[in-house]
Amino acid sequence: MKVTGLLASRAARTHRKAWAAVFAALALTSLLLGTFGLMLASAGAGHPRVERYAGTAFVVAGDQETRFTAKPWGSAPRTTRAGLTERVRVPWAALGVVRKVPGVRAAVADQVFRVGMAGRAALGRPWEAARPAPRVVRQGRAPRRAGEVVVGAVAVGDGTRGGGRVGAGAGARLGAGAGARLGARVALRVGGRDAAYTVVGVADGPSAAVYFTAGEARRLSGHPGAMDALEVLARPGADTGELAARVRRALDAAGVRSIGRRADGDAAALRVLTGNGRGGAEFLDAGPARTGLLELLGSVAATVVLIALLVVSSTVVQALRQRDRELGLLRAVGATPRQLRGAVGKEVGRVAGGAALAGAVGAFPGYAALRALLEAHGALPPGLELPLPPWLWPAPLITAGITVAVAHIAAVLACARTAKVRPAEALREARPGTARKVTGLVLLFVGVSSAGTAVLQRGAAAGAAAGAATVTMVSACALLGPWIAEGAMRVLGAPLRRFGGPGGYLAAANCRAEARRSGAALTIVILVVAFVCVQLSAGATLAREGAVQARGALRAGLAVRADGGLPAGAVERIRAVPGVRAATEVVRSTVVVARREAGEPRLDRLPVLGVTPQRLTRTLDPGVREGTVEELRPGTVAVGADRARSLDARPGSVVTLRFGDGAQARLRVVAIYERSLALGDFLFSRDELLRHLSLPGPGQVLVTAAPGGDHEAVARALTAAVSGARVERGAAASVRVEAPDQALGEVLTAAALSAIGGFIVIALLSTLSLIALGRRPELRLLRLAGAGRRQLRWMLRLEAAALAVTGLVVGAAVASVPLLAFSLAMAGTVPSLPLGQAVLVVAVVAVVTGAGTMLPLRVMLRGRYPGTGPSGW
Numbered sequence: 103m104k105v106t107g108l109l110a111s112r113a114a115r116t117h118r119k120a121w122a123a124v125f126a127a128l129a130l131t132s133l134l135l136g137t138f139g140l141m142l143a144s145a146g147a148g149h150p151r152v153e154r155y156a157g158t159a160f161v162v163a164g165d166q167e168t169r170f171t172a173k174p175w176g177s178a179p180r181t182t183r184a185g186l187t188e189r190v191r192v193p194w195a196a197l198g199v200v201r202k203v204p205g206v207r208a209a210v211a212d213q214v215f216r217v218g219m220a221g222r223a224a225l226g227r228p229w230e231a232a233r234p235a236p237r238v239v240r241q242g243r244a245p246r247r248a249g250e251v252v253v254g255a256v257a258v259g260d261g262t263r264g265g266g267r268v269g270a271g272a273g274a275r276l277g278a279g280a281g282a283r284l285g286a287r288v289a290l291r292v293g294g295r296d297a298a299y300t301v302v303g304v305a306d307g308p309s310a311a312v313y314f315t316a317g318e319a320r321r322l323s324g325h326p327g328a329m330d331a332l333e334v335l336a337r338p339g340a341d342t343g344e345l346a347a348r349v350r351r352a353l354d355a356a357g358v359r360s361i362g363r364r365a366d367g368d369a370a371a372l373r374v375l376t377g378n379g380r381g382g383a384e385f386l387d388a389g390p391a392r393t394g395l396l397e398l399l400g401s402v403a404a405t406v407v408l409i410a411l412l413v414v415s416s417t418v419v420q421a422l423r424q425r426d427r428e429l430g431l432l433r434a435v436g437a438t439p440r441q442l443r444g445a446v447g448k449e450v451g452r453v454a455g456g457a458a459l460a461g462a463v464g465a466f467p468g469y470a471a472l473r474a475l476l477e478a479h480g481a482l483p484p485g486l487e488l489p490l491p492p493w494l495w496p497a498p499l500i501t502a503g504i505t506v507a508v509a510h511i512a513a514v515l516a517c518a519r520t521a522k523v524r525p526a527e528a529l530r531e532a533r534p535g536t537a538r539k540v541t542g543l544v545l546l547f548v549g550v551s552s553a554g555t556a557v558l559q560r561g562a563a564a565g566a567a568a569g570a571a572t573v574t575m576v577s578a579c580a581l582l583g584p585w586i587a588e589g590a591m592r593v594l595g596a597p598l599r600r601f602g603g604p605g606g607y608l609a610a611a612n613c614r615a616e617a618r619r620s621g622a623a624l625t626i627v628i629l630v631v632a633f634v635c636v637q638l639s640a641g642a643t644l645a646r647e648g649a650v651q652a653r654g655a656l657r658a659g660l661a662v663r664a665d666g667g668l669p670a671g672a673v674e675r676i677r678a679v680p681g682v683r684a685a686t687e688v689v690r691s692t693v694v695v696a697r698r699e700a701g702e703p704r705l706d707r708l709p710v711l712g713v714t715p716q717r718l719t720r721t722l723d724p725g726v727r728e729g730t731v732e733e734l735r736p737g738t739v740a741v742g743a744d745r746a747r748s749l750d751a752r753p754g755s756v757v758t759l760r761f762g763d764g765a766q767a768r769l770r771v772v773a774i775y776e777r778s779l780a781l782g783d784f785l786f787s788r789d790e791l792l793r794h795l796s797l798p799g800p801g802q803v804l805v806t807a808a809p810g811g812d813h814e815a816v817a818r819a820l821t822a823a824v825s826g827a828r829v830e831r832g833a834a835a836s837v838r839v840e841a842p843d844q845a846l847g848e849v850l851t852a853a854a855l856s857a858i859g860g861f862i863v864i865a866l867l868s869t870l871s872l873i874a875l876g877r878r879p880e881l882r883l884l885r886l887a888g889a890g891r892r893q894l895r896w897m898l899r900l901e902a903a904a905l906a907v908t909g910l911v912v913g914a915a916v917a918s919v920p921l922l923a924f925s926l927a928m929a930g931t932v933p934s935l936p937l938g939q940a941v942l943v944v945a946v947v948a949v950v951t952g953a954g955t956m957l958p959l960r961v962m963l964r965g966r967y968p969g970t971g972p973s974g975w
Contacts, residue, residue, distance in 0.1 A: 123868035124450075124509075125457045127417045130861045131410045132461025132505040136498030137468035137857075138403045143494040144469070145395045150381030150388035151485045154212075157234035159336035160346045160376040162200060162353070163383040164190030164360040168764045169368045170696040172703035184705035185390030187692050188762030189796030191328035191361045192372060199356045200332060203349050205340040210234065211329040213319050216797050217312045218291030218666020221826050224254075225311045225797075226292065228319035232305070234333055237313070242284045242303030245315050251290070252303035252313040291826070292322045294670035328361050330796075331383045346374045362765040365696070370764070378487075385485025386796070390707065392486060394843035395850075402854045408573055409858060411508060412580055412629060413865040416622055417872070418450060418512040446513050454509035458502035465498040472853055481849040542581030549575035553923040568924035572636050575916045579628045583621025587613065590908040591620075598900055605896030608889070612880075612897070613904055623869050623954075624909055627947060630862040631913025634943055637855045639921050639935040641848070644779065647929035651725075651780035652838045658686070658721040658804035659813060662820055664827045668801030673714055675823045676803055681811040682820075684720035686713050686804045688837070691791050693784060694760040697748075709839040710784045712791030721804040722837060724785060725776035729753035731785065736793075739769040740785040742778025746771070759784070761794035779929060782839040804837070863950055870954025881959065895956075902955040906947050 155161050171181040200209040212231035217224045229237075229244050229252060245252055287298045290312065305313065320326050336345050353372050360370040375383055382389055469490070476482050552571035579586060595610040613620055662668075662676060668687070676685040689712040697704050713722065715734035724731060724740065731740050739759070741751050751757050751771050760766050775785070792798060807816045817829040841847070881894060889897075921933040 123871045124417050125453055127865045127868045128454050128457035129461040131414050132458040132502050133464040134406050135501035136462050136465025139497045139501045140469040142399045143497045144488045144490045148392045148488045149378040150385040151487045152381040154384050155380040157236050158333045159342050160334050160374055161380045161383045162332035163373050164192055165370050165373055166190055168694055168760055170703045170705050171367050172698050174701035182703045182705055184694050184707050186764050187386050188794055190763050192332055193361055196332055196358045199352050200349055203352050205337050205345045207337045208335040210333045212331045212333055213323040214330050215323045221666050223665045227311055228316040229313040230316050232313055237305045239303040240306050248318040249299055250302045251299045252305050253301055254311050255304050255306050291666050293324055346376050350374045362763055364764055365766040387483040388486040391483045398850050414508050415512040416625055417869050418509055450509050450513035454506045458505040462498035462502040475853055476849055479849045481846040538581050542578045545574050545578035553920045568920035571920035576629050576632050580625040583625045587620035587624050594904050605893045606900055608897040609900035626866045626869055627909025628913040631910055632916040634859050635917035638939050639933045643925045643929055643933045647931055648779040651777040655723050655777045655780050656837055657723055658806045660805040661830045662803040662827050664801045666826055672824050679819045679823050681808050681816040683808045684717035684806045686718055686721040687788050688713055688802050689788055689791050691795055692762045708783050710782045712786040712788040714788050721806045724781050727774045729773035731773045733772040734787040736790040738772045740773035741771055742783040743774055743776050745783035746774045763794045780838050866950050867954045871958045874958035898955050902951045906951040
């Protein structure tokens with residue numbers, strides 16, 4: 103132990119410059135892993151925020167999850183779940199059952215519906231359901247008759263789909279201008295119908311809303327036989343957990359279930375929500391968003407780990423490989439394999455331990471920055487709480503331990519050959535073995551095969567196959583690095599010798615002789631080019647094709663909107679306006695598709711549109727391939743071509759879907775269309791989709807003016823025909839659907855790409871610096887042999903250029919295979935990368951390879967004669 107400790111301490115001091123590069127790479131690895139580890143832990147502990155139901159003991163709500171069970175190949179049946187973003191309602195019979203349970207002080211039905219007030223969107227609720235929050239009337243009194251309302255004390259903005267709190271984005275208080283003073287008569291729009299109410303009170307509370315009597319709220323909700331949730335208040339001294347269990351048993355015994363026809367095997371029992379779970383009845387989007395966040399973070403964390411394994415291993419191996427002769431000399435003078443491995447392990451452990459702890463400390467500001475970025479871009483839905491309690495703080499220590507373990511394993515592997523061979527052979531130069539070449543070729547074949555599989559898939563399966571192909575092919579290039587470098591020098595050697603002069607001859611000879619050394623840096627260049635190009639190009643390709651399809655689909659030149667909701671009969675009034683050729687109302691929701699992937703059950707939550715089918719192609723042309731969208735009615739559906747191929751659907755066939763509220767339906771296919779990237783995989787009739795919406799969003803009608811008509815005159819006529827409406831110029835973005843987690847995925851991917859890309863670039867600088875430091879004896883010998891400083895500088899520049907060109911070409915080739923497969927599967931087109939981003943990638947690689955090669959040797963390349971000190975000059 104004393105011998106290994108002495109060797110480790112002496113080596114660490116002697117090679118401190120080399121270990122400084124390794125320290126930087128390891129610290130960044132620990133920081134990235136710790137940041138995403140903290141984010142994963144926070145998302146795992148996340149929950150919907152409790153606001154409306156904060157004063158209740160617990161809440162009885164519908165089952166906001168749908169399930170699908172399938173039997174994978176050769177294993178027991180498995181069940182997967184997906185959150186529902188439309189309200190699953192509670193039957194009115196539950197109220198009587200709960201009130202009879204001993205220990206229940208009160209049970210209050212809650213119903214939430216959208217209200218238009220002075221052109222703005224608000225949420226309506228019964229006053230009785232608001233009191234447990236608690237809500238207090240600051241001015242006036244509570245409503246007692248059907249024509250009376252209480253309004254919120256703060257301005258109202260758009261509510262969430264799930265009936266969450268109403269934001270105060272409008273910024274202004276409700277005052278005389280909005281008709282909200284006590285005793286005033288205000289016009290409220292509910293369900294497309296306007297009615298006048300008297301304001302009898304103003305209530306406080308963080309969420310602005312309009313409160314009605316219980317009877318009026320039940321009538322206006324549009325679902326008089328159901329409620330959104332049931333608030334339960336416990337008697338003083340009652341145990342909440344025990345009472346919730348009694349209510350659960352009472353509901354089950356009475357056979358009361360969630361409203362809606364669910365799929366076979368999809369339980370619809372009512373849920374009794376306690377504690378933080380009560381927020382799930384308020385913010386319906388928060389639960390599915392948390393699941394999506396966990397999946398995205400898990401994918402990013404896995405990518406970070408894989409890249410760290412490649413980069414850290416390459417950096418540590420390169421630091422030790424430059425000392426092969428030193429380690430061989432130790433074996434030759436009598437050091438045992440165990441002593442050698444112990445010395446190297448301790449040496450790396452000292453560096454890795456400090457670096458990992460430094461990165462762990464930096465993970466906390468990294469986590470804070472990532473949270474701030476997500477919140478600043480609105481990527482997190484309203485109501486999703488992501489706590490970080492103290493018991494989660496040690497998470498970066500776990501990732502720090504992973505970093506140290508990776509470094510230690512890489513060190514043991516790096517000195518494995520020197521430790522195993524006989525002392526007499528330890529000083530002999532080792533060449534890459536046949537097993538390494540065969541493994542690399544096998545991985546390359548597997549990567550190409552995975553890319554071929556991606557062509558046959560779509561959606562998440564195609565993305566996963568393309569991602570696996572990228573990682574596998576980069577790993578293959580890491581193993582084949584020396585042979586790739588040697589082959590590249592065979593191609594580049596001739597022009598280097600022909601046009602590079604003496605420096606070119608030296609560069610070509612050095613690169614071929616030290617292919618193993620060049621391969622270490624080449625692997626990281628290939629990694630950065632392939633990783634960045636795949637991430638940038640995949641998103642850019644889908645965005646470009648989606649925009650092209652949206653522009654091709656949109657025929658309307660005008661869009662009529664109303665934040666408070668369109669009045670009843672608005673579409674018919676718009677069609678009757680002179681100069682209007684066609685009008686289509688559009689509503690949005692989600693559906694869930696149950697399918698099997700390699701035998702495993704999957705539930706895909708997809709955004710969809712509902713439209714009025716009359717003259718649809720004159721306002722919104724989906725690019726119909728078969729059938730006709732004019733036949734869209736309740737009970738029918740139009741399907742995108744890619745989804746139809748996966749479902750084996752055609753006009754006249756039947757597909758089974760689950761709507762956003764979990765209700766299952768068998769729908770007849772009436773059309774197959776092309777533009778699914780812009781319009782989604784399914785098109786429904788508006789009336790079909792409205793049945794399953796919990797809170798229909800602000801109205802939108804696409805309008806096509808008659809040829810040669812005056813758009814300004816038509817816009818003025820539309821404003822006059824539809825009260826509370828505003829008319830906008832139609833835009834392609836107004837018809838595009840967005841995946842439920844699209845904003846979250848875009849922000850998280852951008853953050854991960856920036857962090858991981860920067861990490862790889864710094865790791866490349868570290869590796870090149872290590873290589874440069876190890877070349878000092880070589881450069882000293884060349885100077886003594888007569889090479890001038892200018893020739894050596896030119897030689898190094900040409901070597902850096904050869905490395906950059908080879909890395910860019912091979913990295914682009916590695917990226918192009920999975921990208922081509924992904925683009926053909928998802929968009930039916932070739933991949934694209936914006937010119938500015940491509941130039942930036944080339945510039946970064948060129949600058950980093952040049953700086954990493956030249957800067958560590960700048961002192962050595964000064965002066966007239968070679969030095970004799972430890973530094974080399």
